[in-house]
Amino acid sequence: MTIADIAKLLQLECTSLCERNITGINTLKDAKEGEISFLSDSKYEKDLSITSASVVILPAAKAHLLPDGVVALISEETYLMVAKLSESFAKPIQSSDIQPIIGTGSIVYPTAHIENGAKIGSGCTIMSGVYIGTDAVIGDNVILYPNVSVYRDCVIGNNVMIHAGTVIGSDGFGYAHTKMGEHIKLYQNGNVIIEDDVEIGANTTIDCAVFGSTTIKKGSKIDNLIQIGHNCVVGEHCIMVSQSGLAGSTTLGRNVVMGGQSATAGHLSIAPFTTLAARAGVTKSIIKGGVYSGFPLMEHKLWLKLQAKLGKILQ
Amino acid sequence: MTIADIAKLLQLECTSLCERNITGINTLKDAKEGEISFLSDSKYEKDLSITSASVVILPAAKAHLLPDGVVALISEETYLMVAKLSESFAKPIQSSDIQPIIGTGSIVYPTAHIENGAKIGSGCTIMSGVYIGTDAVIGDNVILYPNVSVYRDCVIGNNVMIHAGTVIGSDGFGYAHTKMGEHIKLYQNGNVIIEDDVEIGANTTIDCAVFGSTTIKKGSKIDNLIQIGHNCVVGEHCIMVSQSGLAGSTTLGRNVVMGGQSATAGHLSIAPFTTLAARAGVTKSIIKGGVYSGFPLMEHKLWLKLQAKLGKILQ
Amino acid sequence: MTIADIAKLLQLECTSLCERNITGINTLKDAKEGEISFLSDSKYEKDLSITSASVVILPAAKAHLLPDGVVALISEETYLMVAKLSESFAKPIQSSDIQPIIGTGSIVYPTAHIENGAKIGSGCTIMSGVYIGTDAVIGDNVILYPNVSVYRDCVIGNNVMIHAGTVIGSDGFGYAHTKMGEHIKLYQNGNVIIEDDVEIGANTTIDCAVFGSTTIKKGSKIDNLIQIGHNCVVGEHCIMVSQSGLAGSTTLGRNVVMGGQSATAGHLSIAPFTTLAARAGVTKSIIKGGVYSGFPLMEHKLWLKLQAKLGKILQ
Numbered sequence: 001m002t003i004a005d006i007a008k009l010l011q012l013e014c015t016s017l018c019e020r021n022i023t024g025i026n027t028l029k030d031a032k033e034g035e036i037s038f039l040s041d042s043k044y045e046k047d048l049s050i051t052s053a054s055v056v057i058l059p060a061a062k063a064h065l066l067p068d069g070v071v072a073l074i075s076e077e078t079y080l081m082v083a084k085l086s087e088s089f090a091k092p093i094q095s096s097d098i099q100p101i102i103g104t105g106s107i108v109y110p111t112a113h114i115e116n117g118a119k120i121g122s123g124c125t126i127m128s129g130v131y132i133g134t135d136a137v138i139g140d141n142v143i144l145y146p147n148v149s150v151y152r153d154c155v156i157g158n159n160v161m162i163h164a165g166t167v168i169g170s171d172g173f174g175y176a177h178t179k180m181g182e183h184i185k186l187y188q189n190g191n192v193i194i195e196d197d198v199e200i201g202a203n204t205t206i207d208c209a210v211f212g213s214t215t216i217k218k219g220s221k222i223d224n225l226i227q228i229g230h231n232c233v234v235g236e237h238c239i240m241v242s243q244s245g246l247a248g249s250t251t252l253g254r255n256v257v258m259g260g261q262s263a264t265a266g267h268l269s270i271a272p273f274t275t276l277a278a279r280a281g282v283t284k285s286i287i288k289g290g291v292y293s294g295f296p297l298m299e300h301k302l303w304l305k306l307q308a309k310l311g312k313i314l315q
Numbered sequence: 316m317t318i319a320d321i322a323k324l325l326q327l328e329c330t331s332l333c334e335r336n337i338t339g340i341n342t343l344k345d346a347k348e349g350e351i352s353f354l355s356d357s358k359y360e361k362d363l364s365i366t367s368a369s370v371v372i373l374p375a376a377k378a379h380l381l382p383d384g385v386v387a388l389i390s391e392e393t394y395l396m397v398a399k400l401s402e403s404f405a406k407p408i409q410s411s412d413i414q415p416i417i418g419t420g421s422i423v424y425p426t427a428h429i430e431n432g433a434k435i436g437s438g439c440t441i442m443s444g445v446y447i448g449t450d451a452v453i454g455d456n457v458i459l460y461p462n463v464s465v466y467r468d469c470v471i472g473n474n475v476m477i478h479a480g481t482v483i484g485s486d487g488f489g490y491a492h493t494k495m496g497e498h499i500k501l502y503q504n505g506n507v508i509i510e511d512d513v514e515i516g517a518n519t520t521i522d523c524a525v526f527g528s529t530t531i532k533k534g535s536k537i538d539n540l541i542q543i544g545h546n547c548v549v550g551e552h553c554i555m556v557s558q559s560g561l562a563g564s565t566t567l568g569r570n571v572v573m574g575g576q577s578a579t580a581g582h583l584s585i586a587p588f589t590t591l592a593a594r595a596g597v598t599k600s601i602i603k604g605g606v607y608s609g610f611p612l613m614e615h616k617l618w619l620k621l622q623a624k625l626g627k628i629l630q
Numbered sequence: 631m632t633i634a635d636i637a638k639l640l641q642l643e644c645t646s647l648c649e650r651n652i653t654g655i656n657t658l659k660d661a662k663e664g665e666i667s668f669l670s671d672s673k674y675e676k677d678l679s680i681t682s683a684s685v686v687i688l689p690a691a692k693a694h695l696l697p698d699g700v701v702a703l704i705s706e707e708t709y710l711m712v713a714k715l716s717e718s719f720a721k722p723i724q725s726s727d728i729q730p731i732i733g734t735g736s737i738v739y740p741t742a743h744i745e746n747g748a749k750i751g752s753g754c755t756i757m758s759g760v761y762i763g764t765d766a767v768i769g770d771n772v773i774l775y776p777n778v779s780v781y782r783d784c785v786i787g788n789n790v791m792i793h794a795g796t797v798i799g800s801d802g803f804g805y806a807h808t809k810m811g812e813h814i815k816l817y818q819n820g821n822v823i824i825e826d827d828v829e830i831g832a833n834t835t836i837d838c839a840v841f842g843s844t845t846i847k848k849g850s851k852i853d854n855l856i857q858i859g860h861n862c863v864v865g866e867h868c869i870m871v872s873q874s875g876l877a878g879s880t881t882l883g884r885n886v887v888m889g890g891q892s893a894t895a896g897h898l899s900i901a902p903f904t905t906l907a908a909r910a911g912v913t914k915s916i917i918k919g920g921v922y923s924g925f926p927l928m929e930h931k932l933w934l935k936l937q938a939k940l941g942k943i944l945q
Binding site for chain 3: 408426428444446462464466480481482485486488490496497498500518519520522540542544558560562576578580596610611617620621624625
Binding site: 129181281 | 440444462479516534538575
């Protein structure tokens with residue numbers, strides 16, 4: 001797809017290098033030569049000067065910040081343009097001719113479906129109804145219980161156990177919105193990385209990243225029916241109790257504990273060794289570890305005090 | 316099954332046309348000749364005069380409202396009677412001899428199971444472990460990711476994407492209760508209709524209607540681990556964020572946004588362009604669009620004010 | 631595995647009967663001769679004197695409470711020792727050579743996977759993608775909808791209906807923690823027992839017991855996306871509405887109703903005929919049936935009063 005093709009699709013104007021071929025879409029920071037990127041949030045303005053992208057969609061007022069030789073496609077609705085373009089670069093469900101590789105001593109049940117390009121380590125048990133997508137990589141001594149789905153490109157470490165029905169790598173929930181109130185899907189290009197010694201419960205969902213990776217770090221334990229949004233990072237040795245959730249792009253430090261039905265908003269950072277009580281609702285980043293409760297969130301001691309005061313109101 | 320058979324099963328008295336054959340059960344409004352209906356909620360009393368049902372179960376005091384020629388079966392426990400009867404008219408899991416029809420260019424993975432009577436449009440991808448029930452209809456360019464289950468009679472439009480593990484058309488949660496505290500299942504007769512351009516996340520559940528349809532309208536986007544109860548209507552271009560839920564028979568207007576873990580009670584109507592913040596809990600219908608928070612629900616501005624006041628209590 | 635092997639694995643000291651073979655791990659109360667048990671919670675101290683275990687891991691100060699002839703393995707970190715040992719006694723996924731037994735008139739879809747040792751009664755429908763584990767026992771007239779997973783040893787009664795994607799018997803969420811902040815899995819040895827006439831919705835998860843059974847008693851009805859933790863007991867004729875949850879070892883009396891998104895902490899006992907409103911959060915046992923709301927929980931009438939008072943704060 002040339003820059004001219006992209007400009008035509010998005011009804012934007014191409015002023016230079018229009019015949020150049022573009023092979024992918026990525027963030028300013030991670031884009032490689034030959035890829036297209038975009039500026040939709042001023043937070044990433046600093047990445048303009050260092051991008052290796054060949055073309056960037058951005059508002060007119062920011063075009064002068066681009067390095068020499070990077071083509072600008074000018075739009076005041078950058079995010080919508082990216083969404084409209086993203087389908088063109090979406091990865092297909094199947095894109096490999098290489099027969100899956102299964103390591104020594106691994107058992108694959110006959111109704112499991114392993115796509116081409118996938119690699120499974122040794123000593124694994126891949127049970128009935130499991131799906132493993134194109135180019136996914138599974139480590140050693142992994143147990144995938146029945147009906148687990150692992151989407152393409154996801155990477156699972158060693159000694160990982162994932163219980164029945166859990167979904168790894170489903171599309172993150174990302175849309176741009178038109179003035180008519182329609183939602184245009186931002187196709188999700190990234191993956192999920194699950195490090196060693198992680199256990200994940202049943203019917204949990206972990207979305208792939210829009211670009212890059214959603215990451216579950218070494219030793220974390222994740223219960224049933226939990227939602228982890230796109231681009232989240234769960235630190236080492238975290239504990240997430242059933243029915244808790246992380247909105248997109250939130251990072252948990254190491255040894256964070258999230259109680260049952262607790263949740264965070266997106267784009268937050270939670271300090272290491274933080275404990276969130278059951279039902280805690282986090283809307284701001286937590287800089288200092290401690291025990292927090294309630295929605296809005298407060299120190300657990302304060303929450304107990306508030307409940308005592310509310311009890312007095314009733315008297 | 317004759318009216319006499321029904322009367323016998325329910326231990327009610329049949330006084331006329333007892334040999335007439337009854338072929339189905341439905342609401343007063345939608346019942347056709349040859350079907351049985353019921354009055355269990357005075358809200359539907361107005362439908363008695365216009366029903367085409369051949370027989371109606373209803374309390375003695377309401378029998379005089381029936382049109383001439385409609386047989387009355389008198390009971391003061393109508394809902395329990397309907398539940399007890401519903402199994403007799405429950406649709407079987409398989410009831411078609413017609414081989415499924417698969418459109419041009421559609422890919423069906425070998426471990427997918429398509430029941431007889433189902434129709435799949437063109438350009439679809441039906442992945443491993445997917446189940447499509449009897450007489451279900453799938454449009455064009457639909458992607459059903461691994462282990463999605465679509466129950467019988469459900470209808471899915473064009474350009475719909477449903478992520479792994481999601482269940483469409485499971486039975487609504489409806490029971491009548493005996494005086495001994497037992498729960499008698501009301502077999503669910505209806506279906507789910509998903510219109511064009513809808514995307515549904517992973518491990519979400521959308522129950523079929525008890526009668527008629529649970530409906531997700533054009534362009535709505537529904538995240539992971541969401542519950543949509545029987546007979547709900549989700550309007551056009553709605554957004555439902557992860558772990559939110561709709562109890563039965565609630566209607567969302569167009570462009571309603573439901574934040575993460577928000578929920579509504581049943582039988583409500585939510586105005587178009589309403590935004591419900593994360594964790595909002597709705598117990599009354601919302602007549603005017605706006606931004607609402609909290610449980611009990613209030614305008615978001617008021618909720619912020621309340622939290623500020625509660626903060627002061629602590630000082 | 632001898633007592634000496636166990637002592638070596640856990641770096642504890644064996645002082646007598648070190649060559650004795652140990653065949654399993656269990657609670658003090660349920661351990662049989664030849665098994666190992668442990669005291670990690672003083673609540674169970676009373677069971678020391680009656681245990682039939684051959685060896686018990688316990689703190690030095692409690693060793694004198696053991697019956698004569700029971701070997702003591704002394705540790706001040708009992709729970710961690712048990713977790714480290716539990717993998718050695720974990721039941722394998724497959725451990726039977728006996729072909730599954732399928733009762734008369736039962737239908738098993740071709741992509742269902744039934745392990746050796748499983749028994750299925752008569753008149754059942756085991757749909758596509760269902761998994762039934764080793765030595766599981768399914769009663770008569772059971773419907774398992776597509777992609778249901780039933781782990782090994784689970785027992786399902788007669789006339790049970792389980793909707794698509796639900797997981798029965800996944801591992802309970804139990805870990806011991808090292809001083810370095812790592813979590814050591816306590817392998818779950820128990821099962822789930824579902825009694826007659828239970829209906830379970832879609833994508834719900836019911837964990838197996840760590841020892842013994844998680845039990846759903848006769849006639850209970852459980853909706854979609856519900857979490858039931860290890861060792862819970864749901865009494866007869868309970869109703870659990872969608873997205874509610876029970877943490878481990880909580881017991882519901884008969885005819886308890888749990889509203890949508892309500893939840894309880896672990897190790898509680900909820901009185902029969904208790905109704906928990908939607909979103910109720912229970913942190914203490916409920917001794918007297920009634921209607922309760924809120925988090926922290928209070929009588930529903932009080933909760934309504936509190937909301938009215940809070941409304942006045944805003945004026």
